[in-house]
Amino acid sequence: MAKIKYVIKRNGATVAFSRSRIVNAIFRAAVSVGGRDKKTAEKLADQVIETLESQCHSKQYPNVENIQDVVEKTLIEAGHAKVAKHYILYREERTRRRQKENPLTEQRSAYIPWAKMWKTLDWAVDHELNTVQKLNQRVEKGEIKEVIAESEAAYEEDIASVSVLIEERKEEVRLAIVAGPSSSGKTTTTNKIAHRLGKLGMQFVELNLDNYYFDLEMHPKDEFGDYDFESPQALDIDLINQHLHKLLAGDQVLMPFYDFKTGKRHPNQTPMKLKKGDIILIDSLYGLYPPLTDGITDSKVRLYIEPLLQLKDEHGKYVRWTDIRLMRRMLRDAIHRAYDYEKTLTHWHYVRSSETRNIIPYSGSADFIINSGMPYELALYKPKLFDGFAEWVEKYKDDPLRQDAYERATRIFNLLQTISPHPDDSLVPQDSVIREFIGGLKIG
Template identity: 30%
Template sequence: MSRFRGLVRQLLHEDLSSLIGRLNVEGEQLQKIDRKESKIMVTRKHLRKTQNTLSFLLVAAYGEIMEDREIAIVHSFGDGYFFRDKDIKFKLDTEVVTKLKNKIQEYIEDEEKIEKTIMKRTQLVEIFKKKSWEHKLGILNTWRAEYIPILKFKHHLDYIIEPVTPKKHLITFFDLKPFHGGIVLRFPTLGDPQMKKPFSDRPKLFELIQERDVWAELLDTAYIDELNDHIYTKKIDRLKWVAEGLHGKKLRTIASKIAESFPSRRIVSIAGPSSSGKTTFAKRLSIDLAVLGLKARVLSLDDYFVDVEDMTLDKNGERDYEDISVVNLKLLIKRLKDLLDGEKIPERCFDFVNGVGTDNFEKMWSLGEKELLIIEGIHGLNPKFTSKVGDKNIWKIYVSALTQLNIDIHHRISTSDCRLLRRIIRDYQFRGWNPKETLKMWGNVRKGEEKNIFPYQELTDFTFNTSLVYELPVISIYVRQLLAQVKGDKELRVEAARLMKFLSFFFLLSPERVPGISILREFIGNSDFRY
């Protein structure tokens, strides 16, 4: 944490309203930059704009058809967003969903335009008060600009937080799917731009979302303004310990089930997208297993990378570090089978500086009578790996970071944004990368996740949500200043401004409050674990 100590001290003692005001001005100035975006950024930006505009139109349609009822966004789900009525007990049927779909299509074909404009903050406050949108009012308490950007269509308006488009002709595909008493608003993705793939139910993922809801209720914190209130009223420590306690309880449950089946399964494979906290999860799981009398060795799939010079190139002539081909599966699988057969294998380490893997024959591994192996890496659920080791030998765990917060009732917090913020800190502090480099490569990381991780997230025995409800006020202290360092590349500056804008809605929280074994420590440093 040494690189950040002065920064943390400065930000914690700086006047909060002054800091937020300064960041708002910086963000608005950067957003005015005239830029020519790269093809990847244009594609992603286009999709993001149409997705957010479709969400806006769904809220408008629900208000018109259901009159006094309110719809709430819950979380991303597959190729869409999951919505339900604000009253979770009120279930939506197929007839209502069909009416909503027809109404949105009517909006798109209507000659009336979507208006992208600005409104005086005081005027917007009065409108939100009349609608009893208390969580939006909470956001406006931190959004102190005199004029607020808004999106308006017919009877409905809302502030603009994420990129949107008033050009309805850009919305070419969408669908509404009744789902668990709510709705999945489906839209095009990079992998399926014309929505040719059928809707895919993901029971394990939805189970994780339901658990997220339970945790949010226990924490009594579902929106940013409620979290800010915990910080302002100095009740954040109780919230923190309950959040960490929920992690601990889930870890103990998983460890108990693994121990019950021992020794029939002696390998635990942990996979998940970038910056999910897989490494710390593996270390904490090994502790809970030790409490139950089992020892655990932790092996990283990264240490079994093939040498860089032997990596295959993609169609652009570049090395794809996210593809399973970078893992020396032949060597890895042989050694895992040797371990299960009672033989010893050398400790292996990949040197990322020189791009080569080496064996240390002075440190030989074996599995003792009460010992199992924990493997962590993004390809830990890939059947190309698990089937060759033997699925019957492996416990499979999917780890992700599904934030338990939303901005307000109609605006979600992107899970990928939260992971990106974690990664910006980790890359800067432990890998020596500047935030510009992390932002630049994030698009490829996301493409790799969609190809190599998400398709296998249902092939699991357990799922674990590593997100902590209080983490963004801590992360904000580090990331704001790092994002302000993004210079030169205009498209990356705009992306940095978007993230700074989002972070300005949070009150600050000292990293000193974060426990030493927290998963959050993997990214901000000063962990009680060694990495």
């Protein structure tokens, strides 16, 4: 049992010491460079703790920087140079973020799809849906049906444009990828495109990347001990790439099967081979992650989806896309995973951390960007989620370990306070992207 009982965080708060956090930090760094040896991570963590205990006197607590220094030193001395390098780079990145009032602003601005945003904003202004006040006015005047119809028509226009893009390249395209961050609407969008082009005789074959997850015990965990499914390193990227090359070359592959109940992947389960004219369809968070399709060039079309809502709040600030996606995922997780809303909120910090590193930076490589944001969805979400956000603001305001959850809950709570609710979602079409999150989706 470790002698160290507490750790001093950067904000001065004293929290309970946790061996598992050190294990997870080392294991995450190892996974990022291709390692999967959890036992070695545990041994290294024990060495870190032993060193810390020798350095700390009775009633003296190490701070976060002390611990990270010892982790670096232990990794280097144990001969794990690559892991140490990744750990050091990650630590430096976090330091830079803390030192800047608005971290990574210049870098991230390069990822923003400005042309698409301006088009979306122009549409919002034309339809009196560019501010919360205007949205509320239309809802309160009983125009929710019209708002839904107008929003859905804009989304369908994007689907039609993408379909034309793929149809025009049907002689060369063998791989279609729909990528985007969590709860952006990839599944509905993928199905709609396949359904539309299927009517034109184009045949799509889905490659489900969920079957390529590593065994659960090989997944890294976040600082709270939750398994990390939100990283490309959770997938066997090398095997996916190998199978894609074989399929495109006309060879048969044996796809694995991942059992989410047991957390185990079973190899060589399902034979797959493309017929003439077949197009591989991938719907994945990490569809644009370069190693996934390394070596595959002209035969692919890449699509990126995000709820690019252009809606200003009462303070003149635009509603954040990540907040929309968080609310969407809360509703979807409750329906399909039996998660309560709070669990989704407290895990969202890790979702965001991964997507800012592994998804959003590659959005610029997409051939087309689809906007899945619907102004009316906020009016539907308020009756479902408002009370929960009010509760979480109070629950987490003094919890130093849940500051991310508190800040997000506060921001969304303040937004929803200003939204005129519409509790009846029966007007939402059954094939709407919003049905992916509130239930009742039916396409075709």
